[in-house]
Amino acid sequence: MRILFIYPNLNHELIGYGDLGAIAEPLALEYLAASCVDLATEMELLDLRLHPNELNNRLTIFNPDVIAITGYSMHVMRIQEIAQLSRERLPSSKVVVGGHHATLLAEDFKIPEIDFIVVGEGTAPFAKLIKLFSDESENSSVPGVWKNTHSGWEFGGDQSELQLDQVAPPLRSLCIDDRSHYFIDWMKPIALMRTTVGCPYRCTFCSLWKMMDGYYYKREVDAVITELKEIKEPYVFLVDDEPFVNSKRMDVLADSIRESGIQKEYFSYCRIDTLLRNKSTLKKWVDIGLRRVFLGIEGITEDEIENYNKGLSIAQIEDGLKAARELGLKVFASFIVNPNYSKADFTRLSRFIERNRIDYPSFTILTPLPGTDDFIQQYDQITAWQSSHRPDWSKWDLQHLVVPSNLSPREFEKEYKNLRRNFRGAYEIHQRKAIAARDDLTLTI
Template sequence: MLVWPRNERALLSDRLSCCEPLPLEYLGGALRGDHDVTIHDLRIDPPLEQYALSHEPPDLVGVAIPYTTSAHVSREVSREARRLWPNVPIVLGGHHPTVSAEWLDGFAADWVVAGEGGAPLSHLAAELEAGRTPTPVLGLAPYDARTGLERDRRPKPAALNNLPMPDRSLLAHHRQDYFHSIYRPVSLIRFTAGCPYTCKFCSLWRMTDRRYLVKDIDRVLAEIADIDGQNLYVVDDEAFIQPARMLELADAIDKAGVRKRFHMYVRTDTALRRPDVIVRWAEVGLDSVLVGAESMTDEELSDYRKGTDPGQTRRALDLFHANGVKVRANFIVQPNWVDEDFARLSRTVEELQVDMPSFSVLTPLPGTDLYDESRSELISDNPELFDCYHTLFPTRLPLESFYHRLADLLAGASARTTPGVTSGADPSVFYYSDDSAFDEMLRSLRDGADWSRPREPERLSSTG
């Protein structure tokens, strides 16, 4: 059994965005044929206690820690699994233990997996099934010897073509429940992995040592053919790094008669380098892009090591709009901002005619250079605050004022009406959700100061 936790304490709740747990489907693909696999998505499925009343105990429980913000709730899931099935081995995995050993104390667990996870998890399952005591391999460590797994013993990134196909049949019964942004339902797919750029706030390039890994065109087409839905969220770090390949993929999609709506991440400089590729993708279904604009000042972009400039952002948005591609642009809010900075960003969003603006507070996520450089400056050690909506740095404004200004930004974004994106029935452009969920988010954000006040450390970790 592979378990995905709820986001019950996250500001961006499951009512605002709920994507399929694609990493668990990849693990299911790795285990397929040799083991019976169940994915239990606690965002949708009943609590484990209710499940246990009508099912035999599993032979192995995998608990995902998909984000740093999931550390506490995943810890509770592991303890509940241990209470229900005291003799069943428990293994942890996910993005967070792949990049950080922090906040991993106190779990009920026997093993930890890092990296893609398919090979080490298959090894663990095979050893347990054979009645042998599992031996550690690259990417797999006993829970009590996990320190260093996220560094020295994390497997190097493997060729994506060597990974098994994700087993989407495991969640076919939930396919209509998954959504993101304006796409409901939505399916996730990955064309590439890694990024050659070195943004200070991002951990993804460090996970692949700046390598950019791609899937063969035929493999991508096979995965697309395995998806029934129309809306595809391409979760690549940056899909368009190799423009010639993306042009070839677009032609192959067209030739195969695929008719989907694609949402992708893309850098502004990448788009401008080969505008013909964007034009071609718009012809074959590119419906919207997420652009990390981050800032419209050279100074801030330089500090982030973004490698782009404000002029590129303006020209890239013009390119997308000219081809009917909607833009979700993200902007970083600095903790040291004052009222005029918030007002400036609000004006910028209007001037750029961003279809779906989003905002994130500068967050030193574990596994990033920013975290390594600034961890001594953080005002809180609560992993639930690493959600890009709370500040972990001291603010120039009073803390209450900072969160009120941030909430005003989000409320202003939601109030905008964008042709082709919103309708009279649902004017929100922030996330595709019912109004009450977004209102609750704004109320929680305005109360953010209650979460972020400096306090004594609560590091649930082996810092290794």
């Protein structure tokens, strides 16, 4: 059985940070491949961000029996296009879709060209699907999978609880020829790694914690070390939603990395309050190679922080930024720009960033994401629609207004772009390093 895994590209470039600013390995697809390595005779991975014009050729030459596609909300319409093209070229192949959006809003993938939709953590149900295909018993149902039948879509029921340490490590060799091209800014080549799954916090704008029904799963330290030893890249991005919340575990992991003689440079997510509580743990990680932290600041007023349910204060945020500098960490800080912003609010945000000497500020527009209460409450206010009366998911890249704004759309866009002009010095350095990292790439988006 031949399986083709596809990671979609976007049909447009994100403002300042997208397919051209960072291309990270398709970790989810590598996990899927590892789950069925004993069931497939051949597997290939097509990363359309690197090879945007290769879809037709790969379908024709490889002639897969199964086509597996993943993606986020911003990829929905592109995934639909890929599924339709796959069906035209290979009508007997099975098309399977999964990922973040498929889990939270499977309805968008219930189209004739798609055969199965995997929801939730996909490794176990995908492996069961492949086993059924191999046994030619695909009429059986699989927990966690929607199946397209002659009588309509049928759901196989909920999955059993995730057993994280039973999940095989990602099959990184699947994209061996592409690995040197994966980067985040100047960190190249970079590998992604997860040591935990889920998040114990409940930020209103985020749906990631709902993906795992609010649970927080931790991998055994020995398993993490074993996988880390196999990673060839000098840079590693820890993609855990919140890895440092359990300081004792991260202390043990840092000690184990040191004892194992592993030499890497790390980039990781971290909450401000976690950093403040666990400065000694962060210091230990700095000593073994932690260089950058991604801090989700999001809001700069007490009202914003409260509305986002961040559980922080502005004083904590400023103390945390100072603590990060004292630890020698470079800060990649994210800020949410609310559609209700006035010109004064944009100015206030700029002054906050300047005052706190933030290395790399990152901006997203507050967007009602599937799975959040905002999505339910603001659905009727959405301004970006397809002719099919579904949201125009191509605008769900966190860089477009999709609900009404306080300023006119043109004024809002102007102010939003001006945020980068306000930090031209930092951004010029940032962009020069990012461009240098991708000099050997020629992309058509």
